[in-house]
Amino acid sequence: MDAASLTLLSGLLHILCIQPVLCNGCHQVRQGCCVQCNPGYLLSKKCGRCIPCPVTGYTDKPNDKPFCQHCQRCEGIFHYVERCTPTRNAACTCMPGMRCTDDKCSQCETDRCSAGEELVGQNCNECPPGTFNTGAEHTCKAWKDCSALGGIIVTNGSRTSDVVCGEYNTKVTQSPGASEVPTTTTRVRLLSGPSPVGNHLQVIYIVVSAAAVLLLAVICVLCRQELTARIKQVFQRIKQAEEEESCECRSPVQEGGEESQPMTLEA
Known part of the structure; x- marks a missing residue:
């Protein structure tokens, strides 16, 4: 076997040895070992294999780190613009009524x-x-x-x-x-033309007027209930007086429950 054939065979063997490593998320191989992983992977050993990042982590470029970066969490006053992926961090924005203070939206302030x-x-x-x-x-x-x-x-x-x-x-x-x-x-x-101050005063006037009307309606209802209760009391007293008067007009009942005997003359 000539030198050219040996070189070709060596190259084929080298490719066959490296290909499984590269297919496992490896980005760079050196002396048969993976020394750098693709984005979305972490390196488990110095001469090991690449492992996908967990759902809470990501790597956005080739790396030789044994860990992934933590995904940003958009909670509280923050809302998600983009969810975290194995190769990209999450993107946040502020809730309505607030705005981000920087490009990374690390803080919010009123808008x-x-x-x-x-x-x-x-x-x-x-x-x-x-x-x-x-x-x-x-x-x-x-x-x-x-x-x-x-x-x-x-x-x-x-x-x-x-x-x-x-x-x-x-x-x-x-x-x-x-x-x-x-x-x-x-x-x-x-x-003077239309101004925000005039509009605000008009709104305040409407609110105060509505509150006054509502208060007056409540007072009228309470007064009506009080008047109705007093009228009922008067009618009850009149009825009670009539009943007492009718009782006084009846004949008195005799004591002992015995009927009176007619008087007779002795012989």
Whole structure:
């Protein structure tokens, strides 16, 4: 057998020896031993075999570790975006009303952004031009349209405040002297459009009115029950008095239960 045949035979034997190891999750073989496992496996020995990660663990790249990384758990204020797999960690997000503080969502905070910002996804972005947020809302709102209110802009809006609208009020006054020049006075009257504060006051007014009506209804029911009870007592007393009066009008019963004998004259 020539040298070429020996080399080919040696190569075939080497492949036959290594193939079962590679098929067992092994990523790299050295001198017939597995020294590195595929993602999703752990190495049980230095020259051993690769074992799949448990359901609570994962490995996301080839490794020679005798353990798997622990899967992240999304509990409490966290919700699952992706479940853990043998080759990928779980992905979490925050419950509604809260947002993640970093890319890994290791912590949550309330989703209310600072003044001049609005929540877009999980991030706080600046209000677009022409809108504002005082910090009390989740989204930015458009500035008031002063022309639609029949006024002019008195104060420009910003990302944190609304436009202030107003209108000119011109008054001409004549001095007592005929030769005096009339005096013109111009004032600006502010115009108020719909605002969140007004809406909140309206809601409070409705709630207070409903509570007052409910309280009045409860008082009326209690008064009616008290009046009914008193009327019943009066009727019972009248009935009792009538019964006592009827008893007094009857003839008295004789003592001993004996009937009276008629009187006779002795002979």
